[in-house]
Amino acid sequence: MLIDQKMKMADVVLHDPTLVPVINRFGIHLGFGDQTIEEICKTHGLHVQFFVITLNAFHDKLYFPTEQLQSFKASLLIDYLQKAHRYFLEDKTPEIADLIERTLREDDVNKTTYGLIKKFFNEYREEFAKHIEREDQIIFPYVLKLEKALEAGTAEEQLLHKIQTHPIVEYEAEHEDVEAKIFDLKNIIIRYLPTPNNDALWYQILREIFTLEKELAEHARIEDLILIPKVEAMEKAIKGGN
Amino acid sequence: MGQFRNVVVIEKNYLIQAGLEAIISELPGMVFQKACMGSEKNLAHLLIKQNPDVVIVNPFSLDQPVAVFLNTLNEHISPLIFGLMDKSAPENMKSPFANLLFFSDNKLEIQKKIRNVCEPVSDEQDKKQVLSKREATILKEVVLGLTNQEIADKLFLSVHTVTTHRKNINKKLGIKTVSGLTVYALMNQLVSMDEMENKG
Numbered sequence A: 001m002l003i004d005q006k007m008k009m010a011d012v013v014l015h016d017p018t019l020v021p022v023i024n025r026f027g028i029h030l031g032f033g034d035q036t037i038e039e040i041c042k043t044h045g046l047h048v049q050f051f052v053i054t055l056n057a058f059h060d061k062l063y064f065p066t067e068q069l070q071s072f073k074a075s076l077l078i079d080y081l082q083k084a085h086r087y088f089l090e091d092k093t094p095e096i097a098d099l100i101e102r103t104l105r106e107d108d109v110n111k112t113t114y115g116l117i118k119k120f121f122n123e124y125r126e127e128f129a130k131h132i133e134r135e136d137q138i139i140f141p142y143v144l145k146l147e148k149a150l151e152a153g154t155a156e157e158q159l160l161h162k163i164q165t166h167p168i169v170e171y172e173a174e175h176e177d178v179e180a181k182i183f184d185l186k187n188i189i190i191r192y193l194p195t196p197n198n199d200a201l202w203y204q205i206l207r208e209i210f211t212l213e214k215e216l217a218e219h220a221r222i223e224d225l226i227l228i229p230k231v232e233a234m235e236k237a238i239k240g241g242n
Numbered sequence B: 001m002g003q004f005r006n007v008v009v010i011e012k013n014y015l016i017q018a019g020l021e022a023i024i025s026e027l028p029g030m031v032f033q034k035a036c037m038g039s040e041k042n043l044a045h046l047l048i049k050q051n052p053d054v055v056i057v058n059p060f061s062l063d064q065p066v067a068v069f070l071n072t073l074n075e076h077i078s079p080l081i082f083g084l085m086d087k088s089a090p091e092n093m094k095s096p097f098a099n100l101l102f103f104s105d106n107k108l109e110i111q112k113k114i115r116n117v118c119e120p121v122s123d124e125q126d127k128k129q130v131l132s133k134r135e136a137t138i139l140k141e142v143v144l145g146l147t148n149q150e151i152a153d154k155l156f157l158s159v160h161t162v163t164t165h166r167k168n169i170n171k172k173l174g175i176k177t178v179s180g181l182t183v184y185a186l187m188n189q190l191v192s193m194d195e196m197e198n199k200g
């Protein structure tokens, strides 16, 4: 289903409750009453089109925004992505790590194996944190500079040089490694886990991992399908203008 | 039908993409993995990473010559490939493909074509998901950090053979990364903690 701004926020969330964390990231919280998406955006001072594109990208894995990309600023997008980064680093992955830690406390028989899973997950967290750090500290500042240069109508030599030597394209196809590890983790737990004495706990871990995987895929999709094309257009505009 | 098969569709017409997804999802064990428009940068590279079992591609959606695209794919992965096009498409567009789906095919025809090609393999593949002795040896070396070249030298194999074994290991275990394989190997005592700590 395509989400549009005339729809009631409550209906949209009834249809797909996994949108709740996305909506929260925009500072919107449960208890929508009867407000439409448009009305809610107005009260919160949000860019409606950007909000709707984000919801759709999250909701439908085949959704592909074609136009409209130029209608909002890159800084909006980056603000959103950074909030998502914090959610992954500060909420989601520590939650899973805690759950895995609990299995170790509760089960003496399988300690060695669970320890391996814990180690694997911690390695994954580190790698993921590095990926995020690169985006936060190198890529996003670069995008913001591009936007400033476009607004000012002039670009510094250094920036022009960077557009030539390290364009945003290089940043694509970077998400597979992070995704591959999550894939492996699911498989190890589902196929090879020694019989646990707390089924419910492992089910919870598994559910959290699936959720993380879905949220990550959506996050990557927003970066790959919205951010990168937008930045490519900006790079082109600057090169053309100079 | 034993193993699940991941299907990627490359077609810029969204209606056709979505239609194929619906038709494919009705088949047992067929999982619609991804739809591509054909104009993505590094499309072949993207697919190689995804490593799908089946690729359905409309050569007219590609923004590169179909031969170049297929060659790049086949160098790295070996999915079953279907060409997707109009029945009246020129012969040189059809000839690169061993299997063809036409826009005018009805649902049953499409499903039958896909099943005909996919099923025979899956049955025999299904029987043995356990690692062979050789695969277990190679897995151990991988986990200990050896490169394909080093493994090849050590076991007197060609690098190509090692690569093939590694692909089979990944497929059988459902694990792709070296860290994932390490967990598996340690869990199953294919390698010991001591060996891991003493590696390189």
Ligand SMILES: [Fe+2]
Binding pocket: A081, A085, A132, A135, A219, A223
């Ligand atoms: Fe990110």
Ligand SMILES: [Fe+2]
Binding pocket: A131, A135, A175, A220, A223
């Ligand atoms: Fe990313």
